[in-house]
Amino acid sequence: MKRLQITPWQAFFVLIAAMALLVLAVDASGNGYFQTFTALMLIQVMLAVSLTMTNGFTGMFSLGHPAFMTIGAYVAILFTYPVGRKGFAMPALPETVAQIHLSLPIAALVGGLTAALLGWLIGRLVVHLQTHYLAVATLGLIIVVQTFALNLDGFTRGGRGITGVPREATLALIGFFTVLVIVLCWRIKHASVGRAMLAVRENEMAARCFGIKAIRLKVIAFVLGAGIAGFCGALLPHVVSVMSPKSFGLILAFNLVAIIVVGGQGSIIGAIFSAVLITFGSESLRQVEEATGVYGMTQVIVAVALIAFLLVRPKGLFGLKEPFVRTS
Amino acid sequence: MSDYLIQQIVNGLSLGSLYALVAIGFSLIYGVIRLVNFAHGDLLMIGAFMTFGLVASDVVPWAAIPLLVLAGGFAAGGLIERIAFRSISGAPMITGFIVTLSASIAIQNLALIFLGSQPRNFNFPEVFRMRLPLGGADVALIDLVIPVVTLLCALGLTAFIRKTRVGIAIRAVAENPFAAQLMGISIGRLVFLVFGLGGALAALAGLFWAGKYGQINPLMGFLPGLKAFLATIIGGVGSLPGAIVGGYILGFSEIAFVGFLPPEYSGYRDAFVFGLLILILLVRPQGLFGEAEQERA
Amino acid sequence: MLRVEGLHVNRGRTKVLQGIDFAVETGEIATLIGANGAGKTTTLMTLSGLLPISSGHVTLQTPDGSFDIGATSPVDLVRAGIVHAPEGRQIFGRLSIEENLQLGAFLANDKARVARAVADVYERFPILGERRTMPAGNLSGGEQMMLAIGRALVAEPKLLLLDEPSLGLAPQITEEIFDFLEKLNREQGVTMLIVEQNAMLALELANRAFVIENGRIVLQGTGDELLDDPAVFEAYLGVG
Numbered sequence: 001m002k003r004l005q006i007t008p009w010q011a012f013f014v015l016i017a018a019m020a021l022l023v024l025a026v027d028a029s030g031n032g033y034f035q036t037f038t039a040l041m042l043i044q045v046m047l048a049v050s051l052t053m054t055n056g057f058t059g060m061f062s063l064g065h066p067a068f069m070t071i072g073a074y075v076a077i078l079f080t081y082p083v084g085r086k087g088f089a090m091p092a093l094p095e096t097v098a099q100i101h102l103s104l105p106i107a108a109l110v111g112g113l114t115a116a117l118l119g120w121l122i123g124r125l126v127v128h129l130q131t132h133y134l135a136v137a138t139l140g141l142i143i144v145v146q147t148f149a150l151n152l153d154g155f156t157r158g159g160r161g162i163t164g165v166p167r168e169a170t171l172a173l174i175g176f177f178t179v180l181v182i183v184l185c186w187r188i189k190h191a192s193v194g195r196a197m198l199a200v201r202e203n204e205m206a207a208r209c210f211g212i213k214a215i216r217l218k219v220i221a222f223v224l225g226a227g228i229a230g231f232c233g234a235l236l237p238h239v240v241s242v243m244s245p246k247s248f249g250l251i252l253a254f255n256l257v258a259i260i261v262v263g264g265q266g267s268i269i270g271a272i273f274s275a276v277l278i279t280f281g282s283e284s285l286r287q288v289e290e291a292t293g294v295y296g297m298t299q300v301i302v303a304v305a306l307i308a309f310l311l312v313r314p315k316g317l318f319g320l321k322e323p324f325v326r327t328s
Numbered sequence: 329m330s331d332y333l334i335q336q337i338v339n340g341l342s343l344g345s346l347y348a349l350v351a352i353g354f355s356l357i358y359g360v361i362r363l364v365n366f367a368h369g370d371l372l373m374i375g376a377f378m379t380f381g382l383v384a385s386d387v388v389p390w391a392a393i394p395l396l397v398l399a400g401g402f403a404a405g406g407l408i409e410r411i412a413f414r415s416i417s418g419a420p421m422i423t424g425f426i427v428t429l430s431a432s433i434a435i436q437n438l439a440l441i442f443l444g445s446q447p448r449n450f451n452f453p454e455v456f457r458m459r460l461p462l463g464g465a466d467v468a469l470i471d472l473v474i475p476v477v478t479l480l481c482a483l484g485l486t487a488f489i490r491k492t493r494v495g496i497a498i499r500a501v502a503e504n505p506f507a508a509q510l511m512g513i514s515i516g517r518l519v520f521l522v523f524g525l526g527g528a529l530a531a532l533a534g535l536f537w538a539g540k541y542g543q544i545n546p547l548m549g550f551l552p553g554l555k556a557f558l559a560t561i562i563g564g565v566g567s568l569p570g571a572i573v574g575g576y577i578l579g580f581s582e583i584a585f586v587g588f589l590p591p592e593y594s595g596y597r598d599a600f601v602f603g604l605l606i607l608i609l610l611v612r613p614q615g616l617f618g619e620a621e622q623e624r625a
Numbered sequence: 626m627l628r629v630e631g632l633h634v635n636r637g638r639t640k641v642l643q644g645i646d647f648a649v650e651t652g653e654i655a656t657l658i659g660a661n662g663a664g665k666t667t668t669l670m671t672l673s674g675l676l677p678i679s680s681g682h683v684t685l686q687t688p689d690g691s692f693d694i695g696a697t698s699p700v701d702l703v704r705a706g707i708v709h710a711p712e713g714r715q716i717f718g719r720l721s722i723e724e725n726l727q728l729g730a731f732l733a734n735d736k737a738r739v740a741r742a743v744a745d746v747y748e749r750f751p752i753l754g755e756r757r758t759m760p761a762g763n764l765s766g767g768e769q770m771m772l773a774i775g776r777a778l779v780a781e782p783k784l785l786l787l788d789e790p791s792l793g794l795a796p797q798i799t800e801e802i803f804d805f806l807e808k809l810n811r812e813q814g815v816t817m818l819i820v821e822q823n824a825m826l827a828l829e830l831a832n833r834a835f836v837i838e839n840g841r842i843v844l845q846g847t848g849d850e851l852l853d854d855p856a857v858f859e860a861y862l863g864v865g
Contacts, residue, residue, distance in 0.1 A: 137605065150595060307415075500717050
């Protein structure tokens with residue numbers, strides 16, 4: 001079988017076509033379950049691709065995506081929540097802010113930018129850390145953000161969570177942004193910035209000898225990843241209509257890591273495949289969980305499968321390569 | 329001394345002891361294999377549930393329970409080593425990370441499946457909940473027993489590491505596993521032992537935790553596990569006394585934070601702890617007694 | 626005592642040893658000399674069981690029995706009497722001298738015997754005895770070498786493998802060390818296989834010598850024979 005190799009432009013058109021087809025088909029089906037599932041899956045794809053950039057390109061191991069998602073979510077909701085009810089739901093919100101209403105795309109962007117800002121503040125400091133310390137620090141970040149979200153209940157309604165978030169996240173919107181994120185990360189990877197990042201991943205010491213500003217690249221990767229995570233975090237509650245401090249936590253961080261590991265820690269197409277595969281797989285397992293009442297089964301299977309996978313294929317399915325697309 | 333202060337000191341000692349017990353195992357393991365063991369905190373949960381099960385089944389006399397929990401913790405720790413770590417020795421650090429994280433998730437969810445997500449309530453026999461007067465304050469006996477037992481364990485372990493042949497071997501492997509092998513030391517067996525020891529101590533901490541707080545659930549181990557990591561960092565990775573000191577520093581800091589700030593801040597307890605973690609990692613990752621790690625870029 | 630036949634050893638994808646044959650008789654000092662990267666350390670690591678054998682046979686013959694090195698674990702090989710003192714000495718700097726020596730006898734069960742062996746080492750190397758409770762990392766290079774040898778001796782080796790004992794040591798100290806090794810062999814009959822870059826010293830000391838180049842033995846003979854050999858002189862003895 002001849003190796004299938006298409007050019008990046010062709011891949012781009014395939015992507016747009018596939019996305020359009022998917023969105024139209026699922027929307028047309030009118031099936032609420034499929035629509036929600038597809039929306040969530042596409043958001044997973046976005047998260048996976050952005051994590052591929054943050055972790056995969058530069059070789060960092062950040063578990064912090066859920067923290068940035070939480071921030072993006074709460075900030076966006078501040079602006080999309082129906083103005084009339086804001087005063088009641090979020091009493092601590094100053095009147096000027098409460099009066100502002102933004103549509104979802106704008107609000108999500110604001111959320112993403114806020115997350116990116118925090119990503120910059122934290123990232124500048126944290127990228128200096130060694131692998132395991134970075135991982136633990138970003139894990140700690142999740143807990144810190146969750147704690148603040150729980151306690152600042154004047155803004156977030158704390159543990160009670162926010163319900164009635166307007167379902168403005170249409171499939172078309174999500175699909176559009178998914179394509180955008182994929183293209184963005186792809187362009188980065190194949191530009192000199194991306195190549196420099198990959199060099200840092202391979203051998204940071206050597207890269208620095210060549211004048212590559214490793215720290216700056218890591219910060220860029222971190223901030224971009226945080227921003228995209230914040231954006232995705234903003235979109236999610238607008239699909240499921242609820243948000244709580246524990247919505248994005250360790251389990252999500254772990255699942256994202258699993259997706260990246262399976263896809264290959266630096267492969268965008270690998271991340272897409274992997275995200276789709278694992279989202280489907282997890283959802284199917286979840287159905288089984290519901291049916292049998294064995295709650296927790298999905299995670300056990302994912303965890304064990306991941307360990308087994310790592311033993312067999314430590315570099316993931318595709319490593320750093322982009323399958324099917326000629327990239328030289 | 330005000331009785332409130334005495335109360336807080338005792339609380340700090342008690343909580344600090346729990347963290348110290350978990351941190352010791354963590355530090356031992358890290359010293360030998362240079363990997364953060366995310367699954368370590370879950371051993372605390374295993375210990376707690378083991379205690380619960382033994383007490384509920386009413387088969388075993390009270391005095392035997394701690395010993396059984398220690399043995400069970402040892403076995404559990406060794407099992408985790410066999411299953412999760414044995415297969416990845418020599419792999420890059422990130423792989424080790426993911427594997428131990430996966431192991432932790434697997435253990436937590438297995439516990440959810442088999443033990444149910446409902447928290448269980450649980451109480452030590454009356455005698456431990458007895459309150460004693462201490463300098464004007466009213467202190468629970470268990471909060472005094474915990475530090476005493478912990479210090480005994482710490483002393484015992486320190487003597488073990490310093491004086492016995494196996495203890496010296498552990499220190500040797502921590503320094504140079506290659507040369508240690510040339511002495512005829514079986515690295516695999518040693519790592520197993522260290523995991524077992526760490527597991528035993530963490531399980532004991534679980535027993536105490538259950539008795540002190542009266543409530544257990546399958547997810548209870550993760551946060552203390554991370555906090556134990558913080559304690560290890562404070563004291564300096566690879567240093568046993570450091571782990572113990574770090575545990576107490578953390579315990580006292582947490583109690584002080586809750587005890588001496590106005591109550592509306594007490595919900596931020598965990599944010600404080602993990603903010604502290606991030607701070608220490610940034611400012612002084614080698615902690616109090618540890619040596620600076622190999623050069624980082 | 627040691628018979629190596631057709632030994633091939635790979636490290637990763639590199640074929641380091643490509644079929645070497647040699648033998649070490651009981652009671653003799655043998656030396657393996659060659660340039661960097663020729664395969665000397667790989668050979669020793671294979672003999673102590675740390676590297677797998679791709680093909681070939683290595684047999685150890687001792688009064689206790691016959692051992693197929695490819696099929697024996699590193700721990701059992703130490704028990705059988707193969708003690709490997711690695712390149713760069715690699716003593717445990719954070720442990721005390723006494724603890725370092727005790728580790729040498731890790732597998733021994735007879736405490737009295739170990740104590741005697743340790744006392745023996747202190748007799749031969751008084752400076753170690755003086756500093757026995759101090760961290761070994763404080764020792765000078767030559768003293769560390771003494772410790773490394775002492776540590777190996779405590780294990781009562783039947784075959785002592787030494788990887789570049791002269792590495793990083795001043796010439797005077799190196800002379801002392803080699804004198805000591807000669808005496809050890811003469812008085813106690815300890816069989817040794819020494820890997821060395823310092824060909825002159827090694828050939829002077831050794832009964833039998835093997836020259837290894839690119840993973841193959843290209844020359845062998847007695848120490849004196851090779852010292853007189855012009856080819857060896859040019860390749861290994863001409864400089865330094």
